[in-house]
Amino acid sequence: MIELKNITKYYGDFPAVTNISFKIEKGEIVGLLGPNGAGKSTIMKMITGFMPPTNGELSVGGYDIVTQSIEARRKIGYLPETVPLYTDMTVYSYIEYMGLLRGLNKKNIKSKVDNVIEICKLEDYRNSLISKLSKGFRQRVGISQAIIHDPEVLILDEPTIGIDPNQVVETRQLIKNLSGEHTLLLSSHILPEVSSICERVLIIHEGEIAASDTIKNLSSLMSGKNKIEADIIGSPQSIVTELEKINDIKSVEFSINKSSSEFSTFTIETEVNSDIRSEISKIIINNGWGLIRLQSIGMSLEDIFLQITTSE
């Protein structure tokens, strides 16, 4: 549905996005994750046809975004980061105008707007001026304009930024409900948001894709290869000195177990791509200590995110 081939975007001399390629299939829900300034919004602005890439090919629904821009744009519903609203219009007339701009028919516009107002739970504010609405409601009006024309592709740039926690929960629920019918690309720097809504994550770091996989795969890829927990009977100090001799180990920490003084719990941090559990067990047995538990700890998306975006 969305395809980027070697996309690069320069702002003047500054490369905001460098050589990015990815593909989003119909019906997929994908999260663009990255710290502020990573290039997420730039990628979205290019996909929606707001600005063309400096280099590379970009197509939406099979239409090239530069040469067949109008056809491609017809397929897209877009909510930019700063929710763009005509504050002097009422909720109804704003959504209606945006629907007509996106090519909806005058005849059935009313039922469409009513439907969207219901989906976004804006019934009570139908005829309110947008300038009188709170931020959370404005966000919903913003989402309404993005879905009014039933777009095949829905692009939401930081949809929950700046609204209060209750409304965040509601907005996320709303997005989740929408996801069934649309191909959805969502950007965020909030991890739980992406992990709760999206099936696949693209982690963007300094204008490049740092990782791209399903959330499940990402966690399993990372987990266990990074942190190991072990319960060992023996003198903690000498265990630490022995373990630190292993090449791939970055650090070893221990804590005395309070419930049982027999063993101590060790947290061992290792290089990302090595599994040294067998080596650890060998050393323990050779030294005559007692191995009670040796376990790799899964990483939360947050750990992965931090790891990917802070490494190098």
Place this chain on the structure above:
Amino acid sequence: MRNIILITSKEIKTYFASPMAYIVGGMFLGLTWLFFNTSIVPGESNPITESNVRGYLEPTTLLFIIFSPLITMRLFSEEEKLGTLELLLTSPVKDWEIVMGKYLASTVILISTLLCTFFYVILISIYSTPDFGPLLSAYLGIILYGIATLGVGVFASSLSSNQIVSAVVGIVILLLLSFLDSLGAMIDGIPSTIFNEIALNYHYGDFTKGVIDIRNIVYYLSTASVFLFFTIVILQMRRWR
């Protein structure tokens, strides 16, 4: 065409929903009323003639220097400030349709305000029997003059997200364009002709004499077109930036 009408009607609605419309419109009508009054020479046996139309319409052209940028200043500046320009530019609407839609809205507003001054024509018709030829041609001229100044105003609006800046830029460009003929009068030769031909005022005189010269019509329409073209270029530069 559908998109243009859609944008035009939205802009007209927004304009008349704001107090700005009535302040600007009231100011315009108040000043033209003043011009109308001063153009009547008291004590003459037939105090009102068709020359009075010229009397108030000629200074009215100068009013457009301020009036037009005040109508057009929000057209693009506001969109940029609210961020809605991004929505507009990502909607399946062509850039020139956006520009035309907004421009047409401003011409509708200007012409409808101008139609209010037809009240003076009614007054003139009551108290005398004016020659409607020059009267109507003077009105045609002033509408064309207005259309050209609105083109400049729309262009100025696309330059900044600040409405005041847009209005000032528009006024400055219009001042230059209006008084080029005074500059032309000070020099001679080809530069003088060029200055005259570019000047907005230079082309208006014929209309008040009842002369409809196709060259003058072409001048005003092409001035508007040139600035609207510049506006489209500015919008596209925004994309390529």
